[in-house]
Amino acid sequence: MTEFLHVLTDHWSLFGEHFWNTVKLFLIAAVGSLVVGILIGSFRVSPIPALRWFGATYVNLVRNTPLTLVFAFLVFAAPKLGLNLEYFTAATVALTVYTGAFICEVVRSGVNTVPPGQAEAARALGLGFGQVLTQVVLPQALRAMVPPLMSVEIAMLKNTTVAAGFSVLEAGAIPSYMSEFGEPQFYVLLWIVIGFLILITPLVVLQRVLERKLAVAR
DSSP: OHHHHHHHHTTHHHHHHHHHHHHHHHHHHHHHHHHHHHHHHHHHTOSOHHHHHHHHHHHHHHHTSOHHHHHHIIIIIGGGGTOOOOHHHHHHHHHHHHHHHHHHHHHHHHHHTSOHHHHHHHHHTTOOHHHIIIIIIHHHHHHHHHHHHHHHHHHHHHHGGGGGGGTOOSGGGHHHHHHTTTOOHHHHHHHHHHHHHHHHHHHHHHHHHHHHHHHHHO
């Protein structure tokens, strides 16, 4: 037990720095993926065929591409096209683009749970598509969207470890650094698991709170 504790206490600054980078990477990508997901999701349910085609193409292309390849494209291929991004920025963009495709499908599925009559009634009152979506449909769809949306965000938090393979100093990179100090890898990995459990717990609590509030509002 003493050796297990010393793995953390002797390298507290390293764990702290890397997990803080994980938190920053997650928060930025979470906001970005929500924006992308809602935007593309609105395309998927748009009455304009070109927007529906664009949304469907984006989702099918990105969801069927491994996240590692998305990272590799932004880190290695994008500079050859004149787009030079720092490793952290590239990781943020990769997670945003990838997770946005999954959030898009959450939004589309949530919208489909709202009875069509709601949108028809709103259009009969003279509301445009944007107003119908933001003022009538999405507020009702949110009840169905919360559980899968939080699951996607939790998955993205764990997906941040992929960034370690592309020179981003986050939690997934800790084992390689700790191996230089000769620390037992089992203890190192165990502390990383504990760290992610601590980070995931607030998301789970938030999901429970939102579900209760939306259930009351039903």
